[in-house]
Amino acid sequence: MSVLDVLLAIIFYPPIWQLLILGFGGALLIAIVAVWFERKAAARVQRRIGPYWASPRLGGLLHLVADMMRYMFQQVIIPRTVDYFPFLVAPIVGMAVSILPFAVVPLTANPSYWPLPPGLMEYSLLLALAISTLPPIFLIVAGWAANNPFTIVGGVREAFIILAYELIAILSLLAPAITVGSFNIVEIVQAQGFFKWFIILNPLAFLAAVIAIAMSTSAFPFEIPESEPEVVAGPFTEYSGILYALNMGGAYMRRFAFSLIASLVLLGGWYPVVPGEGVVMGYLLPSLVVVAKAALVTLAISFLRAVYGRYRLDQALDLAWRLVLPLTLLAILLALIEAYLGIVQPVKPDAAPCKYLLLIYSPRELLVLDYISGL
């Protein structure tokens, strides 16, 4: 084994490559680019492009690096009235948890580069979705710990929005699992292949997923917890310096992590690259394709800021419960119909962990009898 091999083995060890380099580093990069894109795209669309005094060639991108530096070195003011420990810990843990979905999703079909053992991989979609619902809890904790009417109101608004979106996000991202008959992301991606991406097969699920991602990460038009004209800065009113940056960047990272799951299960994952052997074909290229798709989804959601105004809380809840939730249920129905018609061939129907789901709707394979006889 040469030095290069050792180095490659270290870099491409899934926790390092996937969680640190693509996950944390990539998410940081995406967060910066998304903030920049959100502002500049809104400026272009709303006809208020200003002059770029710094880095005009890059479209003023360096401003954001400067902004980040400023946040890093700014004094962190912790008011005396706050609940010290949760106030300090909530943004940090929230940020850490928001990129955790990276640690459980496979970015390639090559089993030697899976971040989890194959047995756990069967549940990767469930795991990723379960983890992606954790960060909002820390937002509420942050709002509560700051011990101030504005932050508590912000936290409560966040809670309302979470209640509305969580069901939508999970149901819409689970729809492909129903069609394929597996919670294994690898199988879902491979069932999609080249042309049967779920964005085409099940556009309702994609629409609902995009709305849910925008809602969950306070992107426009759902920027409700942090709505500055009404509740100062929502749960983050008391935060300053690096803690505020963590809170703000955490939302973008969460958007990126959600987009990653969506791009895997709805946008065909690593296709058009077919993972093969070796580091480059087996891991590097597929993972970069997935991340690029996730970045596109993130930027597309950031673009909404240019077009929409902010909803009021009641309007957003009305939209979620009355329109998007039925839409999601329709998407599930569509997924069931597609599964019944066998549009996507299950990769290995017998080993599917959602046999229980299959046995409800699949007279084709008569899994009920299978299952009962198996008992």
Added chain:
Amino acid sequence: MPPKAVAKTLPRRGGLFTGVTDNLAALMIGLKYFVNPRRFSIYYPKEYPELRQGYRGFIILNKAKCISCAACARICPSAAMKMIRVPVPHPKEPEKKVTKQFPVINYQRCIFCGYCVDICPTEALYHVNYHDIVYDNLAEMFWDLETFQKEPEYKTALEGTPVRLLIHEEYGLVKIPARGVREDGE
């Protein structure tokens, strides 16, 4: 005859279809301007809009015309203008001193409403047609009688070009070079 009561109907709330099409139309307009933007902003301070005579900018006092009537200080809605007492030579016997009142202005408070200029009976107060002046500290914004009589230095005019702006729906902001705003004919 009393006017007839007419039942007014609210504009009908669109159904699901119009909801979808309206959102799509909004997104399409957004994309259109994203690809092909129109600029409605200018490169301030390299360019700055030419302001016409009569613009309510900074206020200057012509002390010789002032008759100390205090109308300006009384009308000021934000209490930015105050009268102060200054000793001046007596008009008839120059060796004797008398005190006279003159207005001074605090630009931390002034809202540039122009009431003081309008009410001044002798036109002792007048506007200059610019208002973008930078101060290093708040104390500088309190003008004493000396400063109040001098027109402030207009930095932008030294380094930028004045433009006249036209807003055009199709082409965005149309900028026409202006001839310059300064009184000295430059």
